[in-house]
Amino acid sequence: MFDFISKFKSDKNRKKLKDKNFEFLFQEDRSGEFVVIDTETTGLNPKEDEILSIGAVKIKDNKILTSQTFEVFLKNSKEINSNSIKIHRIRPFDLKDAKTTKEGIVEFLNFVGSRPLVGYYLEFDVSMINKYTKEMLGITLPNKMIEVSEIYFDKTISLIPQGNIDLRFDTILKKCGIPNMGAHNAVNDAIMTAMIYLKLTKEK
Template sequence: MLYSLFNNYKRKRNRAKLKDDSFSYLFDEDESGEYVVFDTETTGLNPKVDEILSIGAVKIKDNKILTSETFEVYVKNSKAISSKSIEIHGIRPCDLENAKNSKDAVRDFLEFIGSRPLIGYYLEFDVSMINKYVKPIFGITLPNKMIEVSEIYFEQKIALIPQGNIDLRFDTILKDCSLPNMGAHNAVNDAIMTAMIYLKLTKEKIDVRKTNF
C-alpha cells in the first residue's frame, strides 16, 4: 500500500511539471487495451552523452502484433556516428539526411504511444534515452507503465534452475523461445521481435499481422 501511495505521489508530481497541456492524455488511464513495444538505436550506451538515431515501435492488441501499425522515425544527431555503432545498427550519416529534429520526433512518438503500457528489452535504457529529450521539452518523464521482457524471462528461468546462470542476451532469449530472428537489428525489427518474446513468455498466442520473415 505504501509503495502504491508513493507511486501515485510521484505520478502527481510528474503531471504537475507538464509544460504542454495538449499532452495531458499521457497521464490518462489507458482504455485501448493495447501495449506498445519500442526500441531505440543510439550513438552509444550512455544516456548522458549519447543521442537517439532512430525510434521503432509496434502495438500489441488481443494477442496480435499489429505490424500494420508500426512507428519508425529517424532523428537528427549533432555528433559524428562512430564506426563501431554503425556496425551494430547499420545507420549511416546518409541515412539521416531526411531525419526529423529531436523535438518533432519525440512529439510524434508520444502521440503514437499515448498512455499505453510500454514493453521493451532492457527498457530502462531506452526510456532513459527518450526521457533525455522529453524532460527538457515537456518538463516530465514518461509516465507510462513499464514491462521488461528480460525480467519476465529471468523469473521464469530462475524458478526452474534456482541460482543458475541465466543468459539474458537478446538472441539467446529469442532462440530459447523458438522464435524467428528477423535479421537486421534496426529499431522496428527489434521491437517486433521483442513483442514476439513477450507474447511467448506470457503464454499468449502469437499472431503477427502482415509480417514476412
C-alpha cells in the first residue's frame, strides 16, 4: 500500500519533468552508493532564504569516498545577512567565484543521480534544493531519503524508552564518538554526517 502511494507520487512528479535530459534522476539506482548532502543557506526559511553552498560526499559499503567530494558555491540575488555570516563563515567575498544557481544545481544533480540521499535534518536541505529544481525542471528531488537523526533516535530510544533524546548534531557526534573536526562548512558537515551514518548502520 505504502509502496503504491510512493510510486504514485513519484510518477506524478516524473510527469512534471520539463527537461528530458534529467530522466536519469528517476532511473533505478544500481551503484550501491549513497550520497550525504548538506547545504549552507542564508537562513532557515525555505520560502525566503537561498542556498549559499552545497556539499556532498558519497558512501559505498563502509567507506566515505572523500576522494570524490562535491562542493559548489551559488550566486545569490540578495545580500547575505550579516547574522548568518557568523554561522557559516561564507562572506560575500567568498562567493566571487561562485556559479550561477542553474549551473550549480545541474552539477549537483549530476553528482547525485538517483542514489539515495543521507543527511541530518535532510528535509530542510531537500526543500531548499526543491525550490530550485521546481523552478528549473518542474520536479522535486525524487531520491529516497535517509535521515540520520531518525536512525539515531530509533537506536537510542530502545536504550532509554521514556527519556528525552537530544538530537542536536554536536550531541550525536559526541555520542557516536566521532571527532568534531573544526570548520563549519557544507562538505565538512556532510563528511561528519557520513561518519555518523556509517557508525549507526555498520556497528555490530
